[in-house]
Amino acid sequence: MHILVIEPDLLLGGTYVRALEMAGHTTTHVTSAQEAIHAADLRRPGMVVLELQLPGSNGIAFLHEFRSYADWREVPVVLHTYVMPHIQRQFRDVVSEQLGVVSWLYKPQTSLEQLLSTVRSHTPAS
Amino acid sequence: MKQLVTTAIVLGRTDFGEADRILTLLTPEYGKLRVVAKGVRRVKSKLAGGIELFSVSHITFIKGRGDMGTLSSTRLIKHYGVIVQDIERTMTGYELIKQLNKLTEDEPEAGYFELLQQSFEALNEPIVPLPLIRTWFTAQLVRLGGHTPNLHTDSNGQKLDATMQYDFDTEKQTFVPHPDGGRFTANHIKFLRLIFAGNTPNVLAQVQGIGALLTACSPLIEIRGQFN
Numbered sequence: 137m138h139i140l141v142i143e144p145d146l147l148l149g150g151t152y153v154r155a156l157e158m159a160g161h162t163t164t165h166v167t168s169a170q171e172a173i174h175a176a177d178l179r180r181p182g183m184v185v186l187e188l189q190l191p192g193s194n195g196i197a198f199l200h201e202f203r204s205y206a207d208w209r210e211v212p213v214v215l216h217t218y219v220m221p222h223i224q225r226q227f228r229d230v231v232s233e234q235l236g237v238v239s240w241l242y243k244p245q246t247s248l249e250q251l252l253s254t255v256r257s258h259t260p261a262s
Numbered sequence: 263m264k265q266l267v268t269t270a271i272v273l274g275r276t277d278f279g280e281a282d283r284i285l286t287l288l289t290p291e292y293g294k295l296r297v298v299a300k301g302v303r304r305v306k307s308k309l310a311g312g313i314e315l316f317s318v319s320h321i322t323f324i325k326g327r328g329d330m331g332t333l334s335s336t337r338l339i340k341h342y343g344v345i346v347q348d349i350e351r352t353m354t355g356y357e358l359i360k361q362l363n364k365l366t367e368d369e370p371e372a373g374y375f376e377l378l379q380q381s382f383e384a385l386n387e388p389i390v391p392l393p394l395i396r397t398w399f400t401a402q403l404v405r406l407g408g409h410t411p412n413l414h415t416d417s418n419g420q421k422l423d424a425t426m427q428y429d430f431d432t433e434k435q436t437f438v439p440h441p442d443g444g445r446f447t448a449n450h451i452k453f454l455r456l457i458f459a460g461n462t463p464n465v466l467a468q469v470q471g472i473g474a475l476l477t478a479c480s481p482l483i484e485i486r487g488q489f490n
Contacts (some may be wrong), residue, residue: 177304188349196352197315205277205304219349227353 137259140181141165142198143216144191150190152185152216155248156255167191169198176200176202181211183258185251187243188217199235212238212258216251263324265334268292270321271378272313273363285333286322286363287311290372294363297323297331316355316382329440342386346444351385354392358399365403375401384463393465394472397480401457404483410437410458411482413451424448430482450478 139161143149149165156163164175169190170172175181188195195215202208213236217224221242231237239254270287273294278284282365283302287295299313313319318339323331345351358381366374381399384390415421417431417438427444427450428437435444453475456466467477 173304193346194349194352196349196356197346200315200356205276223350226350230353230357 137182138162138164138179139255140172140175140184142169142184142190142195143187144169144187151248154249155252156185159252159256161255163219169193169195169201172198173201176208180207182260183255184211184213185216185255186213188215188219196231196235198254199231200235209236212236214239214241214251214254214258216241216243216246218243263326265324266292266331267322268297268321269339269375270319271358271375272315272317272319272383284330288362288366288370288375289321290375293370294366295331296329297321299333314341315359316343316345318382318387322467326462330350342382344386344388345382346422348388348391348468351388354395355382355385356396360400361403364467371406373402373406377406378464384467385423387464387467389466390463391476393476393480394467395478396488397483398463398466401483401489402460405458405460411454413455413458422448422451432482432485445478450475454479454482 139156141149141152141163142152142154143152146167149167153163153165162180164179166172166175170193171245176198186195186198190198195217199213215237224240224242228240238258241251268289270289272285273288274286276284278298281301283299285297285299289295301426302312313321313336320337320339321333322335323333325331344351345355362374362378379398381395383386384395384398405440411430411437413422415436417426417434417436422428422437425448427440428446429440429444430436430446431438437451438444449471453469457479466472
């Protein structure tokens with residue numbers, strides 16, 4: 137599956153990309169919302185792994201933009217973010233329902249293994 | 263075909279064909295408009311510029327025979343860029359846009375445009391608390407819908423007294439005198455008058471004791487909001 141990783145930290149992004157590729161996926165790593173739209177346009181992702189805190193914008197704005205295109209509406213999105221769980225809780229239901237977020241991971245408490253297992257659990261069986 | 267110019271706020275957008283987008287716009291002169299923005303490819307998406315969310319723009323459009331117009335040019339007047347630097351403010355911004363989009367008829371009065379513009383101004387000021395913006399927004403919808411509560415006389419038709427305390431009767435939509443200690447004092451009523459008089463959140467944020475006033479008055483406003 138092709139996974140679009142939207143992660144502003146280059147080091148972390150590189151780590152996730154290597155781990156996902158070792159697990160058999162192909163990836164594109166971008167660091168901003170605008171690059172993400174461009175990357176998705178070049179190659180439709182099967183899944184998006186998204187940090188909410190992005191330079192000059194944020195993941196929520198990206199998701200609204202992303203979902204406004206019909207052919208990206210069904211792409212599952214995994215949030216993997218530094219946004220604290222108590223803040224996430226304030227808008228988790230709305231975002232999950234309206235913007236198609238399938239999983240919420242709090243980055244400081246999520247191991248690479250947990251990230252991979254979350255991606256695996258939302259990967260359609262081939 | 264007639265070319266028209268107006269000020270607009272983007273309420274929503276969706277794709278249309280290979281490279282076009284349909285924008286739903288709120289304008290002071292023409293109410294809600296649906297226009298086709300031709301040739302707006304994804305790489306030139308809202309995130310890149312043009313007609314942005316959380317912004318006010320001058321637009322020129324051609325009114326077609328049907329419901330849909332065609333956008334011919336845009337010029338950004340103001341972008342409220344601070345909003346997207348904060349996730350909670352962004353979420354609230356989208357909620358308000360969605361709520362207004364749902365509530366407004368095809369030709370809403372200019373007050374709705376002003377309401378959304380003032381909401382953006384408030385969201386763009388990090389010192390204005392989000393609960394105040396949400397409550398203020400609901401109050402303005404109530405006001406524009408013509409359901410402002412009676413803030414001048416009580417259930418007996420007497421002028422509201424600064425020395426009295428009151429409860430609020432949600433069925434009759436009036437304050438009821440409660441000599442033994444009602445929930446609402448003169449300060450609460452003054453605050454409600456300020457909100458329903460259309461003062462902006464940026465002004466209301468300066469009211470002393472805003473947190474406590476908001477806690478006490480929000481339920482009353484939210485109940486009114488449900489009647490809208």
